[in-house]
Amino acid sequence: MVKVNLSGCSSFVSQAAYDAISTDALAAFDTLMGGNGAGNDFLGWKTLPSQVPDSLIAEFEAIRDDWKFKGIDLVVVIGIGGSYLGARCAIEALSHSFASLMGGKKDAPAVVFAGNSLSEEYLAELMDLVAGRNTACIVISKSGTTTEPAVAFRVVKQAIEQRYADAAERIIAITDAKKGALKTLATQEGYKTFVVPDNVGGRFSVLTPVGLLPILLAGFDVRRMLEGAREMQLALQERSMENPAVKYAAMRNLLYKEYGKTIEILVSYNPKFQYLGEWWKQLYGESEGKDGKGIFPASVNFTTDLHSMGQFIQDGNRILFETVVNVENSNREVTIGLDSQNLDQLNYLAGRRVEHCNAMAMLGTKLAHIDGGVPQIEVSVERIDAFNLGGLFYFFEFACGVSAYLLGVNPFNQPGVEAYKKNMFALLGKPGYEEQGAVLRERLG
Numbered sequence: 350m351v352k353v354n355l356s357g358c359s360s361f362v363s364q365a366a367y368d369a370i371s372t373d374a375l376a377a378f379d380t381l382m383g384g385n386g387a388g389n390d391f392l393g394w395k396t397l398p399s400q401v402p403d404s405l406i407a408e409f410e411a412i413r414d415d416w417k418f419k420g421i422d423l424v425v426v427i428g429i430g431g432s433y434l435g436a437r438c439a440i441e442a443l444s445h446s447f448a449s450l451m452g453g454k455k456d457a458p459a460v461v462f463a464g465n466s467l468s469e470e471y472l473a474e475l476m477d478l479v480a481g482r483n484t485a486c487i488v489i490s491k492s493g494t495t496t497e498p499a500v501a502f503r504v505v506k507q508a509i510e511q512r513y514a515d516a517a518e519r520i521i522a523i524t525d526a527k528k529g530a531l532k533t534l535a536t537q538e539g540y541k542t543f544v545v546p547d548n549v550g551g552r553f554s555v556l557t558p559v560g561l562l563p564i565l566l567a568g569f570d571v572r573r574m575l576e577g578a579r580e581m582q583l584a585l586q587e588r589s590m591e592n593p594a595v596k597y598a599a600m601r602n603l604l605y606k607e608y609g610k611t612i613e614i615l616v617s618y619n620p621k622f623q624y625l626g627e628w629w630k631q632l633y634g635e636s637e638g639k640d641g642k643g644i645f646p647a648s649v650n651f652t653t654d655l656h657s658m659g660q661f662i663q664d665g666n667r668i669l670f671e672t673v674v675n676v677e678n679s680n681r682e683v684t685i686g687l688d689s690q691n692l693d694q695l696n697y698l699a700g701r702r703v704e705h706c707n708a709m710a711m712l713g714t715k716l717a718h719i720d721g722g723v724p725q726i727e728v729s730v731e732r733i734d735a736f737n738l739g740g741l742f743y744f745f746e747f748a749c750g751v752s753a754y755l756l757g758v759n760p761f762n763q764p765g766v767e768a769y770k771k772n773m774f775a776l777l778g779k780p781g782y783e784e785q786g787a788v789l790r791e792r793l794g
Contacts, residue, residue, distance in 0.1 A: 350584060350731075351744040353593040355600050357715060357725030358670075366607055367599070370755075371590050374599035377754035378588060381747070386754050388761030393548030394746055397556045398578035398739070405543075405558070406572060409565045412521065412541065416458065416485055416566070421519070423482035425475070425505050426563045427464035428489035429497045432523075434631055435555025435742065436563040437462055438624040442733055443569045446621065457568030458485075463505065464498030472504060479508055485519040487566075489559050491545050493524060493531025496773065523558050550761050552632045555742050570735045577739030585747045594744055597672075597726060598752035604670050604724055605644050605756075612669035614662070615648040618711050619676050621733055623650055629745055636753050636760040643756065652710050663721045670724040674741075675711065678732045679704040 380386040381395075416424075426433060440460055445451060453459050459482075463475055486509060488502045510516045522535040526544045535542045543558035545551075554560060556578055561571045585594050604610040613633075615626045626648025637643040647669075649658050662669065685706075687699040698706065715725055728744070730737040753760030775786035 387759035431551030464501035574739035
């Protein structure tokens with residue numbers, strides 16, 4: 350169960366202001382629950398945890414077993430934005446930190462990601478890896494024409510086709526049910542396909558095949574992840590300011606609207622959550638950053654970034670607040686030993702667990718940052734495992750819907766994403782963009 354603690358904001362906001370925004374927050378909750386707000390044709394994610402059939406997971410397991418029989422030890426997942434961030438977040442969080450140096454996870458292929466940039470060097474180095482491994486591919490795109498994943502898929506597909514007689518059995522497409530270039534190609538070539546639901550946007554898709562299949566192939570328990578999400582789905586039905594998602598949405602909007610806090614920093618004290626920050630930034634940035642509104646989402650990893658960003662957070666422009674994701678229990682234990690010389694002056698910590706030091710660093714940083722003018726929201730989970738990660742995914746998704754409606758924007762569109770694409774197509778010489786290309790090249794000199 351995700352818990353939200355607002356005590357780190359109490360010295361910054363008045364009770365009257367919080368009470369006032371609570372009325373609006375509950376109205377935003379009603380809009381989300383009633384399905385009558387802007388973008389309401391993209392609310393399929395709300396019931397996903399309780400609607401994913403076990404038969405779908407069984408299909409994923411059959412693919413896992415077939416690819417294991419073929420000796421496949423590398424799966425390239427091709428996608429951008431929500432088509433890869435959720436899966437990468439989960440795999441990074443649940444994996445051994447040094448899995449790649451220890452031969453990977455037992456009985457599971459290495460899962461790597463492509464199609465999330467146009468870096469030629471990255472793609473070339475990926476192909477170095479593909480050349481030496483027994484490779485399969487998952488390509489994720491509703492249209493099949495998004496430039497970054499389409500370029501990567503063309504390169505990876507051709508390599509697979511050149512090397513393997515059973516190439517079509519090594520490629521899975523997760524795409525639209527009926528239309529699009531990728532759907533057409535998958536039908537022509539006989540690829541196994543799974544559907545990106547029409548009513549689920551990419552940044553809300555981690556609990557669809559988009560996220561679940563790569564996570565399962567990497568060796569992790571997606572049934573348990575869905576259990577955690579189902580528990581959170583039930584918990585967030587309550588129309589109350591004790592609802593953790595409503596509390597979080599209300600406070601972040603209050604800090605933004607009334608107190609000028611325009612930047613939210615997601616903080617973790619465990620490096621396994623680095624990609625939670627990346628997934629969260631897309632979720633909130635793309636959902637709320639429109640119509641000239643929105644809190645800018647950033648992320649840091651403490652205590653590491655206390656030695657880089659800590660100075661700005663403590664003493665810089667007072668336009669930010671922190672949301673700390675607190676993991677209450679570590680899955681491993683390391684105890685600090687006694688040293689006879691004590692040259693490092695750490696004997697006072699002898700017998701203590703390293704996690705105790707981490708917890709005290711978190712508390713000390715909280716007090717310092719509050720004293721420095723930085724409000725802090727705390728979001729707590731029991732530990733990093735599939736169950737709690739599923740709950741955390743659903744919590745942030747639900748809170749995002751409430752928060753965006755409270756802000757007064759459509760949480761489920763992304764009109765600004767198209768601007769760079771049109772310019773890129775014109776400069777690349779895509780048919781139909783010739784006139785715009787000439788204008789842009791003139792502007793660029």
